[in-house]
Amino acid sequence: MVALLSSLKPTARQRVGRLSSYLVGIIFIVLVIVVADWPTIAKQFANPEVAAKMWPGIVTIALRNTLLYTIASFILGSLLGILLAVLKVAGGPLGWFAIGFIELFRGIPALLTIFAFAFVVPIAFNVQVPGGAVGAGILGLTVVTGAYTAEIIRSGIEAVSPGQREAARSLGMTSGQTMFWIILPQGLRIVIPPMTNEFVMLLKDSSLLFIAGATVQSKELTTFARDSLSQTANATPLMMAALLYLLVTLPLTWLVGRLEKRLDPKR
Amino acid sequence: MSTLTPDLESSAPPVVITGLHKSFGDNEVLKGIDLTVEQGEVVCVIGPSGSGKSTLLRCVNLLEKPTAGSVRLLGAEMTDPDVELNQVRTHVGMVFQSFNLFPNMTALGNCMIAQRQVLKRSKAEALEIATRNLELVGLSDRMDYNPAKLSGGQQQRVAIARALSMDPKVMLFDEPTAALDPELVGDVLAVMRDLAEAGMTMMVVTHEMSFARDVSDRTIFMDGGVIVEEGPSIDLISAPQEKRTQVFLKRVLDPTHIEDSELGETEPD
Numbered sequence: 271m272v273a274l275l276s277s278l279k280p281t282a283r284q285r286v287g288r289l290s291s292y293l294v295g296i297i298f299i300v301l302v303i304v305v306a307d308w309p310t311i312a313k314q315f316a317n318p319e320v321a322a323k324m325w326p327g328i329v330t331i332a333l334r335n336t337l338l339y340t341i342a343s344f345i346l347g348s349l350l351g352i353l354l355a356v357l358k359v360a361g362g363p364l365g366w367f368a369i370g371f372i373e374l375f376r377g378i379p380a381l382l383t384i385f386a387f388a389f390v391v392p393i394a395f396n397v398q399v400p401g402g403a404v405g406a407g408i409l410g411l412t413v414v415t416g417a418y419t420a421e422i423i424r425s426g427i428e429a430v431s432p433g434q435r436e437a438a439r440s441l442g443m444t445s446g447q448t449m450f451w452i453i454l455p456q457g458l459r460i461v462i463p464p465m466t467n468e469f470v471m472l473l474k475d476s477s478l479l480f481i482a483g484a485t486v487q488s489k490e491l492t493t494f495a496r497d498s499l500s501q502t503a504n505a506t507p508l509m510m511a512a513l514l515y516l517l518v519t520l521p522l523t524w525l526v527g528r529l530e531k532r533l534d535p536k537r
Numbered sequence: 538m539s540t541l542t543p544d545l546e547s548s549a550p551p552v553v554i555t556g557l558h559k560s561f562g563d564n565e566v567l568k569g570i571d572l573t574v575e576q577g578e579v580v581c582v583i584g585p586s587g588s589g590k591s592t593l594l595r596c597v598n599l600l601e602k603p604t605a606g607s608v609r610l611l612g613a614e615m616t617d618p619d620v621e622l623n624q625v626r627t628h629v630g631m632v633f634q635s636f637n638l639f640p641n642m643t644a645l646g647n648c649m650i651a652q653r654q655v656l657k658r659s660k661a662e663a664l665e666i667a668t669r670n671l672e673l674v675g676l677s678d679r680m681d682y683n684p685a686k687l688s689g690g691q692q693q694r695v696a697i698a699r700a701l702s703m704d705p706k707v708m709l710f711d712e713p714t715a716a717l718d719p720e721l722v723g724d725v726l727a728v729m730r731d732l733a734e735a736g737m738t739m740m741v742v743t744h745e746m747s748f749a750r751d752v753s754d755r756t757i758f759m760d761g762g763v764i765v766e767e768g769p770s771i772d773l774i775s776a777p778q779e780k781r782t783q784v785f786l787k788r789v790l791d792p793t794h795i796e797d798s799e800l801g802e803t804e805p806d
């Protein structure tokens with residue numbers, strides 16, 4: 271069997287791998303269908319009455335907030351990531367600062383960072399962030415995103431051929447001009463797929479904002495679903511939240527695959 | 538007291554290299570090069586692979602930092618740590634074997650970006666100059682193409698137009714035709730010949746012996762990090778004096794004819 275598998279061409283082996291994962295999935299589903307207590311499951315996980323009560327708030331408030339928080343921290347975090355990556359590549363004392371920053375926030379759980387930004391930082395530095403604890407929590411998420419995207423963007427910068435830098439410098443461009451006009455545009459293009467992946471991760475990590483607490487209007491999907499869960503003693507809200515997450519992440523994951531194929535120079 | 542900025546009016550030799558050494562770690566690649574290039578002179582540098590030709594050229598505009606010695610480029614002392622490097626480089630064009638066009642811009646964009654950012658020319662002026670230079674290299678119908686959509690020969694001519702758009706006083710070429718299909722070499726060499734005839738000061742690393750002989754004023758033969766022989770191109774290529782030059786030229790001009798005894802003598806140490 272092993273010999274047979276390894277004798278297959280890579281694409282054929284991939285196909286066998288995919289088929290076997292389908293097989294496992296099908297067996298699992300069949301088992302669930304046979305064993306499960308369907309009326310109870312329907313009542314607990316797909317209860318139309320509970321669902322109706324959450325509609326449309328779960329979309330107009332919760333999903334909207336999730337997207338809003340994710341996009342905001344992705345944009346700000348990516349800008350921070352670009353800055354950190356450029357500093358790290360440039361080296362020097364600021365480069366060391368960037369390395370320290372990146373390693374710090376990659377090394378501690380995102381939940382802790384968000385907690386610290388939401389409650390510790392405002393008190394310690396006596397600052398008011400717009401949006402209160404949630405706004406401060408989003409800043410924490412931004413910092414985490416900055417640390418992760420910095421490493422992605424740095425790898426993109428370093429993937430640009432050294433000849434590009436030399437050509438720009440030989441025209442008299444400064445290292446800053448070279449970075450901004452020549453290296454970054456190419457490096458960022460290379461990292462579009464992993465950055466999209468990062469966006470998907472961030473969308474899920476935005477659920478960590480629950481720790482900041484939220485008002486009725488500022489709840490994101492997970493907080494919304496958890497609160498509904500405790501009010502209704504029914505898991506339907508969780509199922510709806512999961513579906514809404516998938517509604518956004520699945521197309522994005524599919525897009526990453528497409529982009530990776532399109533940007534792959536070997537194809 | 539050395540000069541830190543380029544002098545564009547002077548009629549002094551634009552390139553003066555004295556006692557130039559360059560090592561990469563323990564590997565000494567340039568072992569004392571002395572070379573002066575006069576205004577309007579075209580100098581070809583030939584020699585076997587690994588002899589240090591590219592390194593020499595790259596030391597001229599300080600893409601590589603010399604280990605010892607001095608490089609005076611347009612009157613500026615390039616090895617002085619305080620030299621206005623970008624200011625000097627602005628007036629010295631460089632053309633690479635691998636073209637190194639910016640793939641995120643069109644041919645026109647490639648020719649405009651440094652004009653805009655470095656020379657601070659207006660958009661209209663930069664556009665006009667870029668257009669003129671692309672016409673000069675015969676690419677008026679390819680201005681809006683991305684580099685990926687151009688042939689190697691066209692890409693290299695864009696690279697030349699990009700360098701010319703900065704109004705350089707000196708042009709450095711590092712094997713500009715080595716990466717090209719044979720049928721595309723001629724177009725690039727023709728552009729370079731026109732440039733030479735227009736009086737441009739040029740340093741050209743090349744394996745194109747006919748170009749060296751017919752176009753350049755002087756040819757330098759390098760081997761093992763030193764200048765083994767130099768002289769008027771016609772003399773050096775048709776009647777080389779040094780044994781190593783003779784062996785090299787014989788091999789390059791007639792690649793099928795290699796004698797073992799001659800190969801043995803190419804190693805100096």
Ligand SMILES: Nc1ncnc2c1ncn2[C@@H]1O[C@H](COP(=O)(O)OP(=O)(O)OP(=O)(O)O)[C@@H](O)[C@H]1O
Pocket residue numbers: 561564566584585586587588589590591592593
């Ligand atoms: N950045 C570098 N780091 C280490 N060694 C280098 C570097 N650049 C060049 N060298 C070494 O210096 C020597 C001379 O290289 P150089 O590129 O100048 O030769 P060349 O005469 O241009 O050869 P070719 O005709 O193959 O282009 C080679 O042995 C090369 O390995």
Ligand SMILES: [Mg+2]
Pocket residue numbers: 590591592711712
């Ligand atoms: Mg070379």
